[in-house]
Amino acid sequence: MDTTHRDLYHAFVDQGLDAWLAKLPKQLARGLDRKRYGDLPAWEKAVAKLPVLPAERQVWLDRDTVTVELALSDAQRRQSENLLLKLAPWRKGPYSLGGIHIDTEWRSDWKWRRVAPHLSALAGRRVLDVGGGSGYHAWRMAGAGAAFVLVIDPSPRFYYQFQAVRHFVGDADGGRTHFLPVGIEDVPAKLEAFDTVFSMGVLYHRPSPLEHLQQLKDALRPGGELVLETLVVEGDETTVLLPGERYAAMPNVYFLPSSAALCQWLERSGFDNVRIVDEATTSLEEQRSTEWMTFQSLADFLDPEDPSKTLEGYPAPSRAVVVANKP
Numbered sequence: 648m649d650t651t652h653r654d655l656y657h658a659f660v661d662q663g664l665d666a667w668l669a670k671l672p673k674q675l676a677r678g679l680d681r682k683r684y685g686d687l688p689a690w691e692k693a694v695a696k697l698p699v700l701p702a703e704r705q706v707w708l709d710r711d712t713v714t715v716e717l718a719l720s721d722a723q724r725r726q727s728e729n730l731l732l733k734l735a736p737w738r739k740g741p742y743s744l745g746g747i748h749i750d751t752e753w754r755s756d757w758k759w760r761r762v763a764p765h766l767s768a769l770a771g772r773r774v775l776d777v778g779g780g781s782g783y784h785a786w787r788m789a790g791a792g793a794a795f796v797l798v799i800d801p802s803p804r805f806y807y808q809f810q811a812v813r814h815f816v817g818d819a820d821g822g823r824t825h826f827l828p829v830g831i832e833d834v835p836a837k838l839e840a841f842d843t844v845f846s847m848g849v850l851y852h853r854p855s856p857l858e859h860l861q862q863l864k865d866a867l868r869p870g871g872e873l874v875l876e877t878l879v880v881e882g883d884e885t886t887v888l889l890p891g892e893r894y895a896a897m898p899n900v901y902f903l904p905s906s907a908a909l910c911q912w913l914e915r916s917g918f919d920n921v922r923i924v925d926e927a928t929t930s931l932e933e934q935r936s937t938e939w940m941t942f943q944s945l946a947d948f949l950d951p952e953d954p955s956k957t958l959e960g961y962p963a964p965s966r967a968v969v970v971a972n973k974p
């Protein structure tokens with residue numbers, strides 16, 4: 648067994664994810680392939696060089712800021728901060744690790760506050776977070792009592808950000824939280840293994856949204872719950888925006904349905920009990936440049952004359968959360 652990923656393999660065995668287990672060696676090798684990702688060795692080194700931490704620590708996964716309190720010397724704190732900065736840009740958070748506050752581009756806690764009240768209680772559930780970024784929401788899911796949380800995200804930078812946070816959290820989550828650097832298309836077909844599947848901020852990046860919904864449904868056990876968050880536009884069930892090359896300066900943005908159209912997509916995909924539980928326009932306080940994400944952010948992607956529009960003239964980002972069940 649590849650000992651680097653021993654905990655992940657053990658978790659897959661414990662969870663009875665046999666159909667997936669055999670694929671892990673190849674998926675890990677591809678997801679963390681140094682030939683594909685030139686910066687990967689630097690990220691790996693940064694995580695490996697994080698200082699050995701005192702065993703004594705207090706960890707809060709149920710706070711807005713995922714927090715690890717432990718006693719670091721000034722030198723250890725400086726060293727840790729420098730290493731964590733090598734993993735920048737940090738987009739999803741916030742985190743407080745040994746007194747280092749990682750002020751991420753996104754206040755992902757705001758999204759979690761919009762989503763969490765509408766979920767079936769996560770306690771004891773087996774959860775998949777598709778496109779989970781650095782894993783911020785996964786820690787919050789573990790904090791809400793989930794028995795097993797798996798983030799899948801093909802970005803190796805986010806994989807190493809997760810491993811850096813893992814270094815600080817240690818085993819305080821009981822080893823319930825994991826990250827596999829793959830995309831939704833790598834989840835074995837018809838897995839039907841998860842009680843709750845999250846797909847937040849992913850659907851609009853998929854060129855075939857109905858295929859994405861089918862893949863999410865395949866990962867759920869019968870009766871399981873889908874929690875999906877995506878960009879929406881105003882309109883009725885016939886309204887869908889397909890922007891040009893860019894939307895709010897982002898490439899790879901495909902379909903933005905109205906909330907009503909989104910519900911219809913889910914119903915046509917065979918989900919039951921489909922309901923929109925939240926709608927919100929993204930504010931300049933929720934997504935902004937910080938010391939940990941120094942590139943341009945939302946304020947730069949809106950029309951300076953009319954912030955209700957993107958630079959390209961489309962409606963400014965607005966998001967809906969929809970919850971549904973697999974029959």
Ligand SMILES: C[S@@+](CC[C@H](N)C(=O)[O-])C[C@H]1O[C@@H](n2cnc3c(N)ncnc32)[C@H](O)[C@@H]1O
Pocket residue numbers: 739753755758777778779780781799800801802805829830831832846847848849852
């Ligand atoms: C906008 S971010 C959303 C992050 C987080 N879920 C949130 O809501 O804050 C979209 C994420 O989807 C990931 N992603 C891109 N292609 C994917 C795929 N094929 N399968 C799963 N995740 C994917 C990206 O790497 C990125 O982390």
